[in-house]
Amino acid sequence: AAELNILDGVTSTAAELNYTDGVTSAIQTQLNSKAGGVAAASIKSGNYTMSSGEFIIASAGGITLTLPASPSAGDNVTVKDGTGAAATTNFTVARNSSKIASSATDLTFDKNWAEITMTYINSTIGWSV
Numbered sequence: 001a002a003e004l005n006i007l008d009g010v011t012s013t014a015a016e017l018n019y020t021d022g023v024t025s026a027i028q029t030q031l032n033s034k035a036g037g038v039a040a041a042s043i044k045s046g047n048y049t050m051s052s053g054e055f056i057i058a059s060a061g062g063i064t065l066t067l068p069a070s071p072s073a074g075d076n077v078t079v080k081d082g083t084g085a086a087a088t089t090n091f092t093v094a095r096n097s098s099k100i101a102s103s104a105t106d107l108t109f110d111k112n113w114a115e116i117t118m119t120y121i122n123s124t125i126g127w128s129v
Contacts, residue, residue, distance in 0.1 A: 039053050039054055039055040039078070040055065041055045041056075041057050041080075042054060042055065042056055042057070043056075043057045043059050043082060044056055044057070044058060044059065044060075044063065044065065045058075045059045045060040045063065046060070046063055047063050047064045047065075047066070048063070048064075048065055048066070049065075049066040049068070049069075049096075050065055050066065050067060050068055050077045050079075051068055051077075052068050052071065052072075052075035052076060052077065052120075053075075053076065053077070054077050054078070055077075055078040055080070056077065056078070056079050056080070057079075057080045057081075057082035058079065058080070058081055058082055058083070058086075058091045058109070059082045059083060060083070060089075060091070061083070061085060061086065061088070061089025061090055061091055062089060062090075062091060063091045063092070064091065064092045064093075064094050065079060065091065065092070065093050065094070066093075066094040066096050067093065067094060067095055067096045067098060067100075067118070067127060068096065069096050069097070071098060071120035071127070072120065073120060073121060073122060074119065074120065075119070075120040076117055076118060076119040076120070077117070077118050078115065078116065078117045078118075079093055079109065079115070079116055079118070080113075080114070080115035080116075081109060081111065081112060081113055081114050081115070084112045084113045085112060086109050086110050086111055086112050086113075086114065087110050087111065087112045090108050090109055090110040091108075091109050092106050092107070092108055092109065093106060093107040093109055093118070094106045095107070095126070095127070098120065098123070098126040098127060099123070099124070099125065099126025099127070100118070100126055100127045100129065101125070101126070101127070101128060101129050102124065102125050102126065103126075107129070116129055
């Protein structure tokens with residue numbers, strides 16, 4: 001197959017660029033991996049237990065988003081207020097027995113339009129905000 005010249009010094013075949021055909025490449029592995037990937041947003045309007053790597057948008061107040069159980073160092077989740085009303089109709093990020101910023105308390109999400117990424121560090125710190 002002919003190579004497609006994208007930028008000077010960067011070349012690739014059409015098959016290497018075509019993700020939808022199921023071609024496996026190093027860049028696809030990086031994009032899909034937990035460490036290097038960007039998760040698609042998932043909108044939640046009810047209670048939900050998160051998994052590492054998820055990007056959750058809360059579309060309702062009064063709900064509880066629970067952090068993953070038994071996290072490993074480097075696990076992360078992103079949470080966003082999707083309504084812009086968290087200051088008046090907050091929601092909870094439940095710690096699921098791990099600490100949040102060294103505290104054994106749940107996080108009350110009460111900042112309009114805010115988005116946070118939480119990364120698990122260790123059992124002393126727990127989830128860093």
